Amino acid sequence: MNTAVEVRGLRKNYGEVEAVKGVGFEVAPGEVFGFLGPNGAGKTTTISMLCTLVTPTGGTAHVAGYDVVKQRDEVRRNIGLVFQDPTLDGYLTAEQNLRFHAELYGVPKEVLGDRMRQVLEMVGLWDRKDSKVMTFSGGMKRRLEIARGLLHSPRVLFLDEPTVGLDPQTRSAIWGYIDKLRHSEDITIFMTTHYMDEAEYCDRIAIIDHGEIVVIDSPEALKASVGKDRVQIQTGDDERAIGLLKERFGVDAAVREGQVTFAVASGEEFVPRLFAGLGVPIRSVSVSRPSLDDVFMSYTGSTIRDAESSGAGNQWMRARAMRGR
Amino acid sequence: MTTDVVRVSVPRASGGHDLRAIKVVLHREMLRFANDRTRIVSSLVQPVLWLFVMGTGLGTLVRGSIPGVDFRTFMYPGMISMTVIMTAMFSAGSIVWDREFGFLREMLVAPVSRGAIVIGKCLGGAVVACLQGVIILALAGLVGVPYSPMLILTLLGEMFLAAFTITAFGVTLAARMRNMQSFFGVMQMAIMPMMFLSGAMFPLANLPSWLHVLTTVNPLTYAVDPMRRAVFGHLAVPPRVDAMLNPGVSWFGHRLSVPLELGLVAAIGAALLGVAVLQFRRTD
Numbered sequence: 001m002n003t004a005v006e007v008r009g010l011r012k013n014y015g016e017v018e019a020v021k022g023v024g025f026e027v028a029p030g031e032v033f034g035f036l037g038p039n040g041a042g043k044t045t046t047i048s049m050l051c052t053l054v055t056p057t058g059g060t061a062h063v064a065g066y067d068v069v070k071q072r073d074e075v076r077r078n079i080g081l082v083f084q085d086p087t088l089d090g091y092l093t094a095e096q097n098l099r100f101h102a103e104l105y106g107v108p109k110e111v112l113g114d115r116m117r118q119v120l121e122m123v124g125l126w127d128r129k130d131s132k133v134m135t136f137s138g139g140m141k142r143r144l145e146i147a148r149g150l151l152h153s154p155r156v157l158f159l160d161e162p163t164v165g166l167d168p169q170t171r172s173a174i175w176g177y178i179d180k181l182r183h184s185e186d187i188t189i190f191m192t193t194h195y196m197d198e199a200e201y202c203d204r205i206a207i208i209d210h211g212e213i214v215v216i217d218s219p220e221a222l223k224a225s226v227g228k229d230r231v232q233i234q235t236g237d238d239e240r241a242i243g244l245l246k247e248r249f250g251v252d253a254a255v256r257e258g259q260v261t262f263a264v265a266s267g268e269e270f271v272p273r274l275f276a277g278l279g280v281p282i283r284s285v286s287v288s289r290p291s292l293d294d295v296f297m298s299y300t301g302s303t304i305r306d307a308e309s310s311g312a313g314n315q316w317m318r319a320r321a322m323r324g325r
Numbered sequence: 326m327t328t329d330v331v332r333v334s335v336p337r338a339s340g341g342h343d344l345r346a347i348k349v350v351l352h353r354e355m356l357r358f359a360n361d362r363t364r365i366v367s368s369l370v371q372p373v374l375w376l377f378v379m380g381t382g383l384g385t386l387v388r389g390s391i392p393g394v395d396f397r398t399f400m401y402p403g404m405i406s407m408t409v410i411m412t413a414m415f416s417a418g419s420i421v422w423d424r425e426f427g428f429l430r431e432m433l434v435a436p437v438s439r440g441a442i443v444i445g446k447c448l449g450g451a452v453v454a455c456l457q458g459v460i461i462l463a464l465a466g467l468v469g470v471p472y473s474p475m476l477i478l479t480l481l482g483e484m485f486l487a488a489f490t491i492t493a494f495g496v497t498l499a500a501r502m503r504n505m506q507s508f509f510g511v512m513q514m515a516i517m518p519m520m521f522l523s524g525a526m527f528p529l530a531n532l533p534s535w536l537h538v539l540t541t542v543n544p545l546t547y548a549v550d551p552m553r554r555a556v557f558g559h560l561a562v563p564p565r566v567d568a569m570l571n572p573g574v575s576w577f578g579h580r581l582s583v584p585l586e587l588g589l590v591a592a593i594g595a596a597l598l599g600v601a602v603l604q605f606r607r608t609d
Contacts, residue, residue: 105435111331
């Protein structure tokens with residue numbers, strides 16, 4: 001197996017709506033690969049196709065060397081899944097949930113006990129194995145799902161927004177497990193996220209917007225490709241400020257997240273010139289090094305948060321994709 | 326951590342693997358049932374009310390026309406089937422619950438056939454319904470039905486078959502449902518007329534022809550009648566009264582045998598099972 005995931009021209013239409021418009025990429029074994037994009041960009045639809053939950057309209061995809069349409073069961077045997085929404089039985093204990101999973105996946109009985117202990121210890125839930133899952137917090141449930149997703153030693157682990165809705169402490173704990181995993185197990189991790197700071201943990205990121213992959217590269221390379229600092233200012237008159245920035249400094253600015261935002265080569269040196277020459281009262285200013293937010297903005301033309309508020313209408317697509325069959 | 330990783334290799338699809346899947350789905354149904362005492366009690370309330378309140382009330386009214394038989398004895402097999410049907414439908418309904426709470430997805434993404442999951446679910450519904458039915462069986466003495474081992478075994482077998490078919494019916498209904506409320510709405514709509522027309526509440530002899538046709542078309546009739554015949558076979562009932570309370574089901578003037586009736590129930594169950602599997606096999 002040379003690639004863990006191999007996707008060519010993958011498409012999905014829901015009636016007239018093109019949720020995924022022909023994406024293609026490869027993920028190498030052992031890689032942590034991230035799909036980054038706003039809600040409604042087609043991340044969940046893509047992951048659902050790779051997990052054999054949704055049949056593609058066109059294109060091909062191979063996971064762990066198997067075709068996701070023609071060799072569905074082989075794909076399923078070799079992947080682990082952690083969804084955004086919990087898929088645990090709250091009336092069963094943590095251990096019973098894992099046993100159920102082990103039986104469905106045919107995990108050999110001789111190794112089950114050891115393996116179960118190992119995955120539960122990894123996520124710090126071994127001492128809670130006999131508690132009913134309904135007594136768990138959201139973070140504990142997510143950790144249990146990760147343990148369950150790993151129980152059958154999958155070659156590829158899919159994590160759909162693994163940290164969404166969790167507190168910062170649990171989020172960093174989950175990133176700790178993922179980091180531990182890549183060292184201890186022979187596993188490829190494919191995840192989606194819309195948190196920029198989390199995408200930085202990935203080896204490579206694909207930025208997806210409106211159902212298309214905009215760019216794929218390592219976080220460092222992507223940030224380097226932007227090259228400029230981001231400056232955001234609050235002014236007394238945003239429109240005039242934008243006009244004057246263009247006229248006097250030759251800078252293209254726009255209102256993002258309620259502030260006049262633009263990118264310049266050396267932000268700190270630009271600020272004094274700005275105060276001296278803009279001619280519009282400036283109330284506050286912030287300069288930031290290029291982050292993945294800027295990467296996202298420079299490739300898609302909007303910040304991820306702005307894209308989310310306009311893409312909110314696409315939520316139904318996710319609901320359709322995740323309907324449970 | 327690096328050295329002591331326990332590696333698991335998951336086997337390829339095989340009959341043994343599907344069997345494990347069936348067993349674990351069944352096992353989960355049992356665990357859920359054992360943990361839910363409210364459900365055990367609440368699904369007993371209705372049949373017990375029918376049997377002892379309605380049965381006693383109506384019994385005083387009809388006592389004169391059925392000499393030698395307690396009306397509650399007549400209702401008893403009907404109430405066994407009612408218990409079994411209610412419990413089986415509840416079990417099937419848990420599929421909707423599983424979908425709402427996401428657990429269904431855990432089952433549907435597993436590398437096992439949909440058939441294994443649906444069969445496990447139907448067997449689970451059948452076993453749970455039989456366990457619930459055992460409680461009603463224990464009440465036999467109160468309504469003048471003898472505790473004969475042969476009768477108990479026969480009833481258990483018939484209960485199992487009826488419950489399996491009803492669960493398959495419920496799963497077929499539940500396959501398309503998105504929330505519990507609509508499932509229970511549809512379930513009431515389907516189950517109530519089927520119960521009324523099955524001979525569980527009143528004898529199917531001497532009915533107006535439109536009602537007779539409806540009872541003959543109703544599949545539940547063929548699940549209730551064998552139970553009644555089993556119970557009446559262990560009682561000493563005057564022939565005239567037996568003909569009135571236990572007329573059996575006739576097609577074109579021909580009384581159906583018990584094996585044929587049970588065969589019908591089994592065939593319907595198998596067909597519904599097939600439909601349920603097909604419904605779960607569809608993907609978006």
